Amino acid sequence: MKPINVGLLGIGTVGGGVFTVLARNAEEITRRAGRPIRITAVADKNLEHARAIVGDKARLTDDAFSVVDDPEIDIVIELIGGYGVARELVMRAIANGKHVVTANKALLATQGNEIFAAAQQRGVMIAFEAAVAGGIPIIKALREGLSANRIEWIAGIINGTTNFILSEMRDKGLPFATVLAEAQRLGYAEADPTFDIEGVDAAHKITIMSAIAFGIPMHFAQAHVEGISRLAAEDIKYAEQLGYRIKLLGITRRTPEGVELRVHPTLIPEKRLIANVEGAMNAVLVKGDAVGATLYYGKGAGAEPTASAVIADLVDVTRTATADPENRVPHLAFQPHSLVDLPILPLAEISTSYYLRLRVEDRPGVLADITRILADQGISIDAMIQREPDEGEEQTDIIMLTHQTRERQIDAAIRFIEALPAVRAPLVRLRLENLL
């Protein structure tokens, strides 16, 4: 059969991986796809670098618009990233009737609604397996593999940088700043690590998964986003003593009142498989009403793992490019006319368990005051550690795990507890999920 022609926009780390893997595995990929998939045009600002990878195997240009306007191109791969020119290029590719494969989670999470609407109207596909969890085929699992299920919740380790940092903090007992510096030296964290460590990258990804799990639009603006930069090494240690690990999780859950959409450091029982995902690896846990909990694990970043996802999308698009749009998997898993919108719950309305660390004076009655406040708010205590004060020390730590409760009740309890004279420092509050 006639080859399908692909234009590649941006040949950095991932783009280079796509080019390399597509060349190396051309024979097997063609045997799967039923026709050759070839990159015929590559656009990159750095022509010299691009030339070093591509050689004379494709037309090279520094004008990406010339690729999306090229009538010979069937599919455009957008690997430029960001919201600016990437958005323009994607919209123009759609207008030109080209299918788009993208790894751009930021773009989809923030502007996906208009992009998918435009693609739907023009009858082209937007494929985005590489936007979430790198090489793990989690978009496919959610949209197709679990299509029988009412999906109840998703909890994912979907940012490798922060998982690497948390693993190192636990392993070596080191503070955040030290480990971040090490991660930057090793290339696991970028020079400006804000998007990773403050949870923004994870929030983009959980926003996309939330949309396809529940058949709702992208709601990135309403996500609660909290990173790991203020996480103390001692909380990792206390959590461990209680049988928990701390992971940065992206969580989305359907409740009768609306959808929870949040990213924050989370205690999870060490016995859960996902608690044992270490280093820069990613894992996504999905709870469906029929299948129960399923877990998907692998490399969430890197040239070839991400290329694996981009190329899988190319094969999918190649297979259905000539098909009637109604035979295709809908972008957001549900048919466009049957998307619904569910409200995203404000943080005060979410329900979860909590880890509380209090710095208190070591004298009688303190614990009674604290537990009274919690009881008044209807909050039950599940486990507690009271550390013996060191010799000559007059303050000590109390750590408590609560039963499931509303965030606003914990907020109220914390206000009262922090007002107690015996409580000597702001309370540390982390969320805890049992993931059952």
Added chain:
Amino acid sequence: MKPINVGLLGIGTVGGGVFTVLARNAEEITRRAGRPIRITAVADKNLEHARAIVGDKARLTDDAFSVVDDPEIDIVIELIGGYGVARELVMRAIANGKHVVTANKALLATQGNEIFAAAQQRGVMIAFEAAVAGGIPIIKALREGLSANRIEWIAGIINGTTNFILSEMRDKGLPFATVLAEAQRLGYAEADPTFDIEGVDAAHKITIMSAIAFGIPMHFAQAHVEGISRLAAEDIKYAEQLGYRIKLLGITRRTPEGVELRVHPTLIPEKRLIANVEGAMNAVLVKGDAVGATLYYGKGAGAEPTASAVIADLVDVTRTATADPENRVPHLAFQPHSLVDLPILPLAEISTSYYLRLRVEDRPGVLADITRILADQGISIDAMIQREPDEGEEQTDIIMLTHQTRERQIDAAIRFIEALPAVRAPLVRLRLENLL
């Protein structure tokens, strides 16, 4: 859109699950599939039982052939199992131009080659997500999600009964027979557990995965199949002392000489995520050249988890039922005209590491004799435990882990070692995989 009509053959545990989940989640499934999927005919020998589940929502019959011959039916779900009437029904459904969804791993592993050929010729689909690892969408991951990769190997915990037994043996230090009896009482093992405990069920499943990973026909007859019924509790204990867990793995690996296809108890490092898969859960680890190792975890059996896979297939088939066959995912992942046949390696030719337990007289020179034999065969030792003999005891256990070697070299070494006068019992040999 017009509903798609499904005929269900066999409404036991899984069939009941399919009926229930399809009814419960009808609205969401229709929103995904784009048209209603309805079971219009059900065949079962036990009409009374079938009536209790189905009521008057579908035509009931005890004649399954009347369903596959029904011109109103678009898709047939075969949940009868076994190789006899199930095969006849599937072939007749194909001849009648109906798509087939089946959970029948035994049938596909042993007679899949003719079934797929017939389906290909008639232009219908055979979907079989439910045949491997229950609700885990592993067939979809292998055929579609990882289509960019040259798949190197697969290792899976794909039989829940044996994983439950092994978990219990380790947790409680109990022998196989005791735990099997308990598993039977709890319903985790069947009255005749042979297919599970002797590895046959796992071999069916790894045969199917091997075919779609490497684009080769089903080669069940050449699989090496070894179960857990002769596994001793002390080997689980010794393995643990060395930092390993013992799991029944289905393994298939592509080598330059051919394909390894085998099921046997296997030591794996306890640090691997898959080593921590406990109870009746399933997990499949897949190594691709681009993506690296990815893991898929979930419930491998049960009414609703298996129904989740059957219904995902129904949605897929519904989507592409009206599509040109060339737009569909090929049955065996590769286009039918580009399947190849690779030889399955005889067991003597596989390469892996080994765990050896020897019962020896506790006297000087024994260890020297044994290590000399291993060295003569070119086998290196990776780790060793020599147990201190108990008071008054004259024999002791030596446990060794070897580097990777050919099975035939270990076979030769074992013959020589067992011929040593100081070796007092048949040597215990288990295989070890590092899964890196």
